[in-house]
Amino acid sequence: MLVLGLQGSPRKKGNTRFLLDRFLEASAGIGARTVMVDASRRNILPCRELTACERKGFCPLRDDMEDDIYALITEADVIVVATPVFFYNMTAQLKALIDRCQVFWARKYRFKLKEPGIAQRKGFLLSVGASRGKQLFEAIELSTRYFFDAVSAEYGGSLTYRGVENVGDLAVHKTVEKEVEKAVERIVKPLTMRKRIIFACRENACRSQMAAAFARYLGGDKIDAISAGSKPVEKVNPVMQAVMAEKGIDLAFARPRSLDKTIDVHRPEMIVTMGCESACPNIEGVETINWDLPDPAGQSKPVMQEVCTEIEKRIRVLTQQNK
Ligand SMILES: Cc1cc2nc3c(=O)[nH]c(=O)nc-3n(C[C@H](O)[C@H](O)[C@H](O)COP(=O)(O)O)c2cc1C
Numbered sequence: 001m002l003v004l005g006l007q008g009s010p011r012k013k014g015n016t017r018f019l020l021d022r023f024l025e026a027s028a029g030i031g032a033r034t035v036m037v038d039a040s041r042r043n044i045l046p047c048r049e050l051t052a053c054e055r056k057g058f059c060p061l062r063d064d065m066e067d068d069i070y071a072l073i074t075e076a077d078v079i080v081v082a083t084p085v086f087f088y089n090m091t092a093q094l095k096a097l098i099d100r101c102q103v104f105w106a107r108k109y110r111f112k113l114k115e116p117g118i119a120q121r122k123g124f125l126l127s128v129g130a131s132r133g134k135q136l137f138e139a140i141e142l143s144t145r146y147f148f149d150a151v152s153a154e155y156g157g158s159l160t161y162r163g164v165e166n167v168g169d170l171a172v173h174k175t176v177e178k179e180v181e182k183a184v185e186r187i188v189k190p191l192t193m194r195k196r197i198i199f200a201c202r203e204n205a206c207r208s209q210m211a212a213a214f215a216r217y218l219g220g221d222k223i224d225a226i227s228a229g230s231k232p233v234e235k236v237n238p239v240m241q242a243v244m245a246e247k248g249i250d251l252a253f254a255r256p257r258s259l260d261k262t263i264d265v266h267r268p269e270m271i272v273t274m275g276c277e278s279a280c281p282n283i284e285g286v287e288t289i290n291w292d293l294p295d296p297a298g299q300s301k302p303v304m305q306e307v308c309t310e311i312e313k314r315i316r317v318l319t320q321q322n323k
Contacts, residue, residue: 001191001224001266003027004076005036008083008094008147015128015170019159020082022128022177026184027078031192033265037069039093046096053103057111057252065100073101074115074253076120077191077224079153081144085129089139098147105150113250115152116213119220122187123310125158130165156187194224195322198268200276204229204256205237206296207274212233212312219319226266230279232256237297243304247312272318273301 005024007014024034042064052060054228059065073079081098083090090098107113115121125144129136137160148155159179199211208227215225236254244251263281273280274291281289291314296307 001032001193001194002076003032003034003078003080003188004072005034005080005082006094006097007036007038007236008040008081008091010040010091010093011084011167013163014167015161016082016084016086016126018170019126019161019176019180020080021130022180023080023082023124023184026181027188030184031315032046032078032188032190035072037072037097039097041089042069042097044093044096044100047102049100053106054110057103057107059100059103060102065097067207069097070158070253071255073104073151074117074301077117077120078156078188079122079148079151080124080126081147083140085127085131085136085140088136088255090127090143095143101147105154107250107252108150108152110273111245111250112246112248113252114215114217114248117220117252118152119217120191121151121153122156122191122283123151123153124156124187125160127160128164128170129156129162130159132162136160136162157183159183176298179188191224194220194222195270196224196266196268197226197270197272198259198262198266199225199227199272199274200229200259200281201227201274202229202231202276202279202295203233204259204295205233205235206240207293207307207311209236209240209251209254209256210244211272211274211291213244213251214312214315215319217249219322222322223319224266228257228259230260230276231261232258236271237304239301239304240296240308243301243308246305247308 005020028034045061045063054154199208201208212227269289274293296304
């Protein structure tokens, strides 16, 4: 369960940062994992309109988007856009990040692929501005809504503060902390109540990736699914990605992750293992199921398709049992 904050202010300790920190702290306080991406301090190239994303589904620019930001967006259950008003819009740094998400737009609308997290992903906007004009946040809200649509997040509302100019202004605001807590309670809390399941295999390149993606896609409102591997490889299997794309599910930005680390940050209520062999975890008090599934890595595409269909079938049963 990841709450991802996209921080747009260039100030290190500015009002936006104060607001986003409160949101992320309150989320962590109720059990969510939180990550903040500070757009000003990351290497994010502005979109060069090469249109490769619309033709090929990928952005050829190499920077932090490719390194981890696309993967974080894909993993997130809640995406928080946080920005000060700069000339009645968001900051250029945050806008660069958002423009580079055209690749999500292309994969969704041109390639007709669905994000596994589509059923439950929420978006929330935090913003501050110095003046008090009625339309102060209108442009930011419109851009943010359009961004949320591209990354398949349902717009869950906003908290915006006028008359906030100097560093520290928001820290003395009387109602902000209560309002953030209320928003977190409404947006984040229901997602922390889902059953936490880890799907584990050895490399986290094929079987467990497919299982977690189906679990999110088919039962993400009830199941908080994540996958991991006892010996994670560098990249997920491209044949697996192609087979999942045939099912309409997009795993373009999925990354293998370590089982040990995942268990630490994502304490599960259930573990479904499928071939992590002697390294399969056995945690006291945690329900563990073993699925006997052949390893499709290095096999032909039909073998991958067969394993994929079998996993989908099992996930349909699992999600029914956990409704
Ligand atoms: C380049 C620039 C443009 C700004 N444009 C606006 C604006 O159009 N309307 C407004 O109300 N405040 C504007 N501000 C003020 C900031 O929104 C305000 O100081 C805010 O509290 C800064 O948030 P931060 O501390 O998170 O960076 C602008 C500030 C800068 C530096």
